[in-house]
Amino acid sequence: MSTREEILLNIESKQARYAHLKNGQLQDLIVERQGTRQITGNIYRGKVKNILENIQSAFVDITEGDNGFIHISDILENKKKFEERFEMDFDTEEEKDNKKASEEKELDESTNIGQVLKPEQPVLVQVVKEAIGSKGARLTSNIALAGRYLVLLPNTSHRGVSRKIEDRRARSRLKRMIRLFEMPKNIGLICRTASQAATPEMLIDEATELFYIWEKIVEDFEASDKPQLLYQESDLIKKALLSAIEKKVSRLLVDDYNVFQILKTMHKTYEKEHPLRIEQYRDKMPMFERFQVEREIEKSLGRKVWLPSGGYLFFDRTEAMHTVDVNSGRSSNDGGGLEETLVKINLEAAVEIARQLRLRNIGGLVVCDFIDMRARKNQRRVLEKLNDSVRGDSAKCAILGMSEFGLVEMTRQRSRQSLEQIVFETCPYCQGKGLIKNYESTSIEIERAVRKAIDVKAQYGLKLVCHPNLKVYLDNHTESRYLRSIAEEANACLELNTSDTLHLNDFEIYSTINGEKIEV
Numbered sequence: 001m002s003t004r005e006e007i008l009l010n011i012e013s014k015q016a017r018y019a020h021l022k023n024g025q026l027q028d029l030i031v032e033r034q035g036t037r038q039i040t041g042n043i044y045r046g047k048v049k050n051i052l053e054n055i056q057s058a059f060v061d062i063t064e065g066d067n068g069f070i071h072i073s074d075i076l077e078n079k080k081k082f083e084e085r086f087e088m089d090f091d092t093e094e095e096k097d098n099k100k101a102s103e104e105k106e107l108d109e110s111t112n113i114g115q116v117l118k119p120e121q122p123v124l125v126q127v128v129k130e131a132i133g134s135k136g137a138r139l140t141s142n143i144a145l146a147g148r149y150l151v152l153l154p155n156t157s158h159r160g161v162s163r164k165i166e167d168r169r170a171r172s173r174l175k176r177m178i179r180l181f182e183m184p185k186n187i188g189l190i191c192r193t194a195s196q197a198a199t200p201e202m203l204i205d206e207a208t209e210l211f212y213i214w215e216k217i218v219e220d221f222e223a224s225d226k227p228q229l230l231y232q233e234s235d236l237i238k239k240a241l242l243s244a245i246e247k248k249v250s251r252l253l254v255d256d257y258n259v260f261q262i263l264k265t266m267h268k269t270y271e272k273e274h275p276l277r278i279e280q281y282r283d284k285m286p287m288f289e290r291f292q293v294e295r296e297i298e299k300s301l302g303r304k305v306w307l308p309s310g311g312y313l314f315f316d317r318t319e320a321m322h323t324v325d326v327n328s329g330r331s332s333n334d335g336g337g338l339e340e341t342l343v344k345i346n347l348e349a350a351v352e353i354a355r356q357l358r359l360r361n362i363g364g365l366v367v368c369d370f371i372d373m374r375a376r377k378n379q380r381r382v383l384e385k386l387n388d389s390v391r392g393d394s395a396k397c398a399i400l401g402m403s404e405f406g407l408v409e410m411t412r413q414r415s416r417q418s419l420e421q422i423v424f425e426t427c428p429y430c431q432g433k434g435l436i437k438n439y440e441s442t443s444i445e446i447e448r449a450v451r452k453a454i455d456v457k458a459q460y461g462l463k464l465v466c467h468p469n470l471k472v473y474l475d476n477h478t479e480s481r482y483l484r485s486i487a488e489e490a491n492a493c494l495e496l497n498t499s500d501t502l503h504l505n506d507f508e509i510y511s512t513i514n515g516e517k518i519e520v
């Protein structure tokens with residue numbers, strides 16, 4: 001049975017959303033809002049704000065939140081960093097030819113940051129790492145423009161091939177090819193994994209396009225006199241098109257006319273690799289509703305997720321990690337073949353956990369508590385299933401073995417904010433705990449406060465105001481009567497009133513004599 005894959009792109013005024021569907025089921029989701037837009041790969045005309053000589057770094061205004069941060073090692077031409085960033089090796093043979101040229105340009109390791117940067121100086125920089133919390137974005141002067149097949153390196157003469165291309169013949173073929181490209185001498189190129197399938201013509205087309213983009217960036221940099229964005233890499237529209245080609249999906253559906261036109265134009269470069277159907281969704285019914293994506297998103301914001309055979313998962317978060325608890329639900333007491341039932345639930349859980357981690361975009365440490373199984377063999381099966389299920393994930397996952405009690409520790413690469421972080425903010429009532437004090441606790445506090453108002457503050461005309469639901473509790477549990485009797489014993493008078501603007505845990509006491517609030 002062939003799988004039907006589609007990518008949906010939903011464009012709204014305040015957000016753009018990407019959904020990858022496999023046989024109608026949501027497999028991957030990206031939600032981008034103005035504030036959560038990724039800036040990695042973006043190129044800016046920045047302005048140096050201040051130099052920190054002691055750590056050989058500088059802060060640079062890039063008009064995006066806090067100032068970005070650049071270290072001396074990212075200003076000097078740095079071959080090693082390129083190799084790390086793109087998982088590739090440079091052709092050392094070819095290095096020799098260019099050695100002279102690069103020697104002239106490359107600054108010495110003992111170069112001081114003050115020698116290369118001055119406050120207020122305009123700099124061309126690219127973001128290599130998103131800003132996290134109070135840390136600004138990490139910047140580099142080692143610019144790289146990534147296409148689908150090639151990466152253009154405008155500041156270095158190196159040409160190389162991705163390490164992921166293992167076939168030696170393919171490697172040498174590509175190396176020979178890119179060396180022949182007519183490009184200015186000081187422009188470097190890297191062949192990415194996808195370049196294996198591309199024809200020389202396709203590679204030349206892309207190299208030319210990347211070079212034009214680069215020329216435009218330089219032009220805009222020179223024409224400008226203030227910090228500004230010059231090039232946006234991780235644009236969701238481009239990402240949707242490239243992953244549609246990468247995944248060879250049959251259809252890319254978009255619900256916005258302008259974006260539909262942009263996609264069609266962009267696709268021309270890649271048409272030969274994959275004849276993608278790009279369509280505009282025109283129905284009245286919102287697209288994500290029609291394809292049940294909205295419903296899946298709603299589920300991925302909840303704590304509990306059902307499994308097909310009646311088991312369920314609980315997703316929780318602590319400061320240090322995320323936890324997933326696998327529960328057998330009602331199917332646990334089937335009697336005969338119990339182990340097989342549990343294995344079945346665990347296998348379903350493995351698939352669903354991997355999917356939910358993608359949809360929720362959970363990063364960092366994740367601990368999964370599977371249901372205990374007796375046979376070692378079954379534990380291996382579940383672990384294998386989990387490994388299979390995270391394979392297609394664009395975020396790197398690492399899974400440790402299963403402990404005796406069925407615990408599996410895994411990590412998932414952090415990128416962007418999680419779905420929860422994008423959609424929610426901490427509840428101001430419980431500070432994110434998810435718990436508030438119960439009625440009994442609050443009524444105990446009220447009793448103490450009433451006594452204090454009379455005994456300490458010497459107030460004898462009192463009015464208690466609380467939430468209507470709390471008042472109902474007080475009335476039903478004879479608390480109201482008891483509170484009044486406390487007042488009467490001290491020759492005071494107590495009235496009870498309600499206000500639905502008060503929180504369930506809050507109450508106020510006023511003086512009925514001067515109307516002022518009594519602080520207790």
Ligand SMILES: [Zn+2]
Nearest residue numbers: 427429430434
């Ligand atoms: Zn709350």
